[in-house]
Amino acid sequence: MNARPDSAPWPRRLAWHAQALPLGMFWACSSLLPPPLAAAAGSRLFRWLGPLTRKQRFVARNLELAYPELGAAARDAIARDVWSNFGAVLAEYPHLGRYAAPGAGALETEVHPATRMLLDAGRPAVFVTAHLANWELPGLALSRLGIPLSVVYAPQSNPHVDAMLQRHRSALGCDFVPKTDSIRTLLAALKAGRSVGLLSDQRTDFGEQLPFFGRPAMTAISPAWLALRQGCPLVPVRAGRRAQGSYRVRVLAPLVGDDASRAGVLALSRRLNALFESWIRERPGQWLCMRRRWPGRIEA
Structure with a gap:
């Protein structure tokens, strides 16, 4: 759990304020x-600033492992695109309410006919997406479709930053569930007829080693487990940037699994990893890869 701002030692409180300012x-x-101008400005700023930060070593290492066939110059160009996309997303947080406004044309949503039938029938689903383009917008797109949605999020270690993020996210129309000990809450939500949303392309300490870009990577299996255990469809949702400040969210056909056994959960999780990999290969510069994804040391 994060420390409460008013109970933490004063040096930590000061550091939190200095980071949040x-x-x-x-x-x-x-x-x-x-x-569009905010996104363009954020993109340009972080395209320059990002490679100078300590996070660059994670970006570089992840791209090296994902694309060993590329030369250093090509991977460096992708890394700058990664930072550019991150800067655009960061600059768009104050504008999430504008994307949510009725008739806003900056967010286009497409729904696969098979998934549309499930939604029209009122069935809850497990929606899953990756940190691509603006990863906050799938939740907004689903909320705009009238889907009651509980989304898992990872609270920031800095409580002031976390509070600012959650204020911006309030425009998305979702309920937010802290990642810590979220499974019980998500099971209750599905049983009550609410859908749930998860981002599951990043490394987790509580998962399984599954192939990702041809390498074993710790992978969250909770999306497949929840869907198979509760008999709910597992629906991938993909966000893509069309231009600065303009997006398309595609709600795809459900992934069908065999059963809720361990083997069935792992098989469905492998399919989901393969799907995420195909998305990233299409648009590698729109992937948030600023944390360690595969095992191994990263040189300082």
Whole structure:
């Protein structure tokens, strides 16, 4: 659990404020610009700034393992695109309410006919997506379709940053469930007829070693487990950037699994990993890969 701001030692409280201040100023400036201009400004800033940060070593290592056939220059170009996309997404947080506005044309949503039938029947589903393009928008797109949705999120270690993020996310129309000990809450939500949403392309300490880009990677199997255990469809949702400040969210056909046995859960999780990999290979510069994804040391 994160420490409460008022109970933490004063040096930590001071550090939290110091970390949150530049982000708050960045968001205040971004809010003054139209969404496309804010995204373009954030993109340009982080395309320059990102490679200078310590996170660059994670980006570089992940791309090296995912694309060993590429040369250093090609991977460096992808890394700059990764930072560019991250900067655009960061600048768009103050504008999530504008994407949610009725008639907003900046967010286009497509729903596969098979999934549309399930939604029209009122069936709850397990929606799963990856950290691609703006990964916050699938939740908004589903909420705009009238789907009651509980989304899992990872609270930030800095409570001030976490509070600012959650204020921006309130425009998405979802309920948010902290990642810690979320399975019980998600099971209750599905039983009550609510759908759930998860981001499951990143490394987890509580998963299984499954292939990802041809290498074993710790992978969350909770999406497949929840869907098979509760008899709910597992529906992939893909966000893609069309232009700065403009997106398309595609709600795809459900992935069909065999049974809720361990073998069935792992098989469905492998299919989901393969699907995420295909998305990333199409648009590698739109993938958030700033955390260690595969085992192994990263040189400082």
